[in-house]
Amino acid sequence: MNTGSLSVLAAALAVSAGVASADTVNFMSDSSSTTNSSWTGAELTGSIEYNHTSGSNGVLTFSVTNTSDSSVGGFLTGLVFNIDSADSGASATLASTTDSDFKNTGTEAANPFGTFDAGAALNANWTGGGNPSRGLGIGSSLTLVFDIIASDASSLTAMSFLGDGDDIALRFRGLNNDASDKLLGMEDPQLNVVPLPAPVLAGGAMLGLGLGLRRLRGGK
Numbered sequence: 001m002n003t004g005s006l007s008v009l010a011a012a013l014a015v016s017a018g019v020a021s022a023d024t025v026n027f028m029s030d031s032s033s034t035t036n037s038s039w040t041g042a043e044l045t046g047s048i049e050y051n052h053t054s055g056s057n058g059v060l061t062f063s064v065t066n067t068s069d070s071s072v073g074g075f076l077t078g079l080v081f082n083i084d085s086a087d088s089g090a091s092a093t094l095a096s097t098t099d100s101d102f103k104n105t106g107t108e109a110a111n112p113f114g115t116f117d118a119g120a121a122l123n124a125n126w127t128g129g130g131n132p133s134r135g136l137g138i139g140s141s142l143t144l145v146f147d148i149i150a151s152d153a154s155s156l157t158a159m160s161f162l163g164d165g166d167d168i169a170l171r172f173r174g175l176n177n178d179a180s181d182k183l184l185g186m187e188d189p190q191l192n193v194v195p196l197p198a199p200v201l202a203g204g205a206m207l208g209l210g211l212g213l214r215r216l217r218g219g220k
Helices: 003-021 198-216
Strands: 022-030 044-054 057-066 073-081 091-097 102-104 118-122 141-149 168-175 179-187
Touching: 057 073, 073 179, 091 102, 091 118
Parallel strands: none
Antiparallel strands: 022 044, 022 179, 044 057, 057 141, 073 118, 073 168, 091 141, 102 118, 168 179
């Protein structure tokens, strides 16, 4: 096999391996879950990516953007979530963030939604956290990366951290007129599509490999 053939093989195997280990779901804030008498207009969109790395370990990445209208004002100051794992001792610890003002909360009360397994917030405080202007402003984006430890880490998916509508709680503060809002997260129906199973995608990669090798050998 020549060098070109080996390159095609390596690329195909890398693609199929990556597909098998990564899982992503898009989500958004649920305006109907507002704790106010009426929704303030605070909004967020984002994605959750989960990668099982080895054994009981995984990596969870939240990528979010404050999509509130400028007329609403305010900042995202906290995001907490649950881990839908069969392991009662499953944990998530903030490993890195693009905004150092967001600190690891650990288990955190996010009243009135209850207590959540993990998250990040200003001063590690979902409810308060000090000056809200240090939070995520309108049009700005934030990435939060968590190390996951769970006995069933290999079977978790991105949906294991979004759930059916009550596994993510968002805190907005410093809105115009000194308002604030508390919202739950929900799956974004406009962006999510049903992914092909990993074996199908891997098969497609191998089909591409075969075609690539055939071309390299001068086949038609």
